[in-house]
Amino acid sequence: MNLVVFFVVAVVAVASALALVLRRNPIHGALFLVVNLGCVAVLYLLLSAEFLALAQVIIYAGAIMVLFVFAIMVLIPGKEETGPDPLRPQRLLALPLGAVLLLEIALILKSSVFQAAQPVAPPPALPAGAGGIETVGRLLLRDYLFPFEVTSVLLLAALVGVLALAKRKAG
C-alpha cells in the first residue's frame, strides 16, 4: 500500500517538477510548484514525519503566494520582453557536455577507486515516533537550541536588511 502511494506520488512529483521547469508561463510554473511541494509533503508523511509535512504545507502556502505576486509584478506573464537568447550557441554545447559529465561520473563511480568503498557509517536507526511533534520539539529546543536561536538572529538581519532597502526616506 505505502509502496503504491510512494510510486504514484513520486511520479507526480517528478512530472510536476519537470513541468515547472519547462513551462514558460511563470504562473503555471508556480502552480506546478504547489503540486510538487504537496507531493513532497506526502512523501514526508509516508516517512511518518508528520510535523515536517505540515510545516512544509504551512510555510510553502505562504511562500508560493509571494512567488505568485512576484511573478505577476516582475515578470508580467504573457508579455515577456526577452529577446532572442544571446547565449543560444551555448545550448548546443550544453547537451554533449552534460552527457560527458554524466559518463565521467558513472565511470568514476564504477572505477576501482570506489570498488572497495563501504559506507563510512551504517545509517542510524530511527527511534519510534521520530517524526512526531514531541521528538521534533525536543530536538529543536534542546539538542539544536543554538542553531534555533541563531536562526532568529538571521531573521533579525533579514528584517533590518529589508528595512534598509525598502524604507522610504524620512521626511
Add this chain to the structure above:
Amino acid sequence: MMRDVLAAFVLLNVVVLIVTYLTYVERKFAARMQSRIGPYRVGRPHGWLQPIADAIKLLIKEDIVPALADRPVYNLAPIVFLLPSLLIFATIPFAPGLGLADLNIGILFFLAVSSLEIVGLFMGGWGSNNKYALLSAMRAVNQIISYEVPFVVTALIPVLLAGSLKLSTIVQAQEGLWFVAYPVIGQLAFVAFIVATIASENRVPFDILEAESELVAGFRVEYSGMKFALIQLAEYTHMFGVSCLGALLFLGGWLGPGLPGWAWFLLKALFIFLLVTWVRWSFVRIRVDQILGLSWKVLLPATLVLLMATGFWVALGGGHVA
C-alpha cells in the same frame, strides 16, 4: 478501510448540508438586523427550502468561460478552493469519538490545510483574466498572509494552556473552565481570534477583496453557474470550519450539560458564526493600508505579547500540562 470511506462520505454530506443551511441562517439573521423578513416564499414555514432552490438554480445555469481566460487554471480554481475547506473537517472531533481522525497534531493539520485555500482563490483571480479579479487576488494575498500569523499565534494560546496539539485533548482540558473564561488571557485571545478569523475569512469589515463597490465581486466576478456555487460553498465551508475551530479552542467543544455533545458543539460553532455575521452586518469596510496596519502593528505584537504571557503563566504552574 471501507468503514473509513463510508464515514468520510457521510461526514462530507453532513457538512455540506449544514453549510448550505448556514447561508439560510445568515440571510435570515441579516434580514432581522435590517428589519426585513428575508427569504420567505420557497417552502413553508419561513422559506426553509430556499438554499435547496438556490442550489438547483445555480446547477442549471449556463457555465460561462471568458474567451481570454487561462482555461485550465480558471476551471480548476473552484475545486482547489473548495478542497481544503472540506479537508479541514477530517480532524475535527464533533463529540468524544465522533470524528474522522483525531490526529495528535490536529490543530497543525487544520492550519496547514486551511492555508491552502488561498491558492485556489489566487487561481480564480488570475485565471479569469479580469483586472478586478486580479486586483482582488492580489489584495487577498496581502491580507491573508498578514493575518495568517496572528491567527496562528492566537490559536497557539489554547494549545499552550492545554499542553497539546490534539484537538480532543484541548477540549478535555477545558472541563470545568472554558478557555474563553480564563482570566484576562482567555478573553483577549478570544477577541484576537475573532478579529483574525474575520480577516482571514475576508468578511466585512475586512472584505477588500470582494468590495463590490470597487471590485464588483472580486475574484469570482467571472464565475457563474455551478462554479460560482462551488466558490460560495467553499467560503461558507471554510467559515464553518473556522467557527468549529473556535468552538473547540475557546468554548469547550462538546462540553456542556444536558444536550448531547455534538449538539453543544454545533451550537457553539453556530454562535461563533453568528458573532462574525453580526460584525459583518454592523460595520463598514476599512481601507487596505488600515487593514494591513492593524495586522502588523496592532494584532501581531499584541498576540505575541499575549502568547508570551500565556507561556509565563503555564511555566508558573497554570494550564493543564500533564
Add this chain to the structure above:
Amino acid sequence: MDAALIPLLPLLVVGGTALLVIVLDLLPPRDRKGHLGVVALAGVVMALLVSLGLWGREGRAFRGMVVLDNFALFLDVVICYAAALVLLLSTDYLRRNDGERGEYYILVLLSTLGMVLMAAAADLIVIFLALELMSLSLYVLAGFFRGRLAAAEASMKYFLLGAFATGFFIYGIALIYGATGSTALDRIAAATRAGTRDPLLLVGLGLLLVGFGFKISSVPFHMWVPDVYEGAPTSVTAFIATGSKAAGFAALLRVLLSTFKVSQPDWTVLLWVVAVLTMTVGNVVAIAQSNLKRMLAYSSVAHVGYMLIGVVAGGALGAGSVLFYLLVYTFTTAGAFGVILLLERGRREAVDLDDYAGLAGRHPVLALTLALFLLSLIGMPPTAGFAGKFYLFGAAVRSGYIWLAVIAVLNSAVAAYYYLRVVVYMYMRDTEGLPTGPAPSFAGRLALAIALWGIFQLGLLPAPVLDLAQAAVAPLLR
C-alpha cells in the same frame, strides 16, 4: 557569569552591541547617526580585547556546536580588525554619500557576528547559519546606496549567486549527513575511517567546497567578485574582501583539517588545481583592468590562490601561514580600499587609473600610503606582504609542492606589473588639473594609520605572530 557561556563571549559582545545599536537607532538624534558608528566600533574593539583576553582557553558550548579554541580566537582578532577598520572608514564616507542610516551599522555588526560565529562553529548546521547571517547582511550592504544602478546590480548579483552557492553548500551537508549520520564535525571525523572512500562523503565534501569556494571567491566561483566589488560602497567592498574571506577560510580550514583529515589526499589534489587556477586567472585578468576597484577585486582573487597554497601544504606551518596571511591581507586590503574611499570627490568615486595621475603632487601622504599598501600586496620587504608570501611559499616547498611554489612566484612577478602601474601613475604623471578632494577625516586617518602599523609590525617582526598562528591551528591538527 555562567562558565558555560564563556565560549560564546566574543559572540555575545558583538551580538549585544548589534542589539544596542538597534535600540539607539530609534532614539534621537534622528538626522545624525555618527554616534552609532562609535558605539559599534566600541563593541568591535571590546570583542577584540575579549578575544585576546581569552587566548589559550578552551571550551565548548551547546553540545559542542560552538567551540572556543585558539583557532577561533585568532580569526576573531582578524575579523574584529577588519570590522573596526571598516567602521572607522565608514562614518564620514556615509555622510558624504548621503547614506547615513542606522541600519548600516546594525548590518555590519550582524555580519561580523556571522563571521565570528563561523570561526567558532563546530557543526555543519551552525556553519551554514553563520554563513547565511554573514552573507545576508552583506547582500544588503552591497546595495546600501539606493538609487545607484551599480549598487543595485552588485547587490542583486551577489544575492542570486550567493543563494545558488548556498544551495550547493546545503546539499553537501545533506550528503555528508547521509553518509555519516551526523552534522557535528567531531562525529563526522570519528565516522570517517582512514582509507574509506565513500562516494557519498566525497561528493558531499566536493559540494561543500563549492560553497566555500564562492565565499572565498576562488576560481571558478569568482565571477561575482569584480561587479560586486565595483558596485558596492567602498567600505563594504573592503569588508567583503577582508572579513568574509577570513570567515570563509576559517570554516574551510576547520572542516578540511580537523574533520576530513582522512580524505586529505583527495582534497589536496583538487585544491592544488584550484589554487593554481585562482592565482593565475586573478593576476592575468587584473592586468587588463583600468578601474582600480575592479583591479583590486581580481587581485583579491589572486591572493585567495596564494592562501590556498597554504591549505594544500597543510600542517602547522601551512595552515598557520594561511592565518598569518589573512591578517596581513586584512590590513593591506582594508588600507588600500580605505585610500580609494578617502580620495573620492563628491559623489564620484576615484576609481579610474587616470584619477590617480599625479596624486603624489596633490595628496602626497595618501599617495605614499597607497603606494605602501600596493607594495605590500606585491610582497616587497619590509612590508607584511613579503613575510606572508615567504611563509606560504616556504610551507609549500617544505611539504614538497615545489611546482606550486614556482607557479606562485611567477604569478607574483606578473602581479607586480599592475600594482606598480598605479604607483607609476601616481608619481610620474602630471597633475592634470584634477581638484583635490576634501581632507580625510580623523577616523579615516586613524584607520590608515592602524593599517600601516599592521603591515610594518607584521613585516618587520613577523615571527611572534606566526608563532601565535601556528599555535592557533594546533587544535585542528590534533
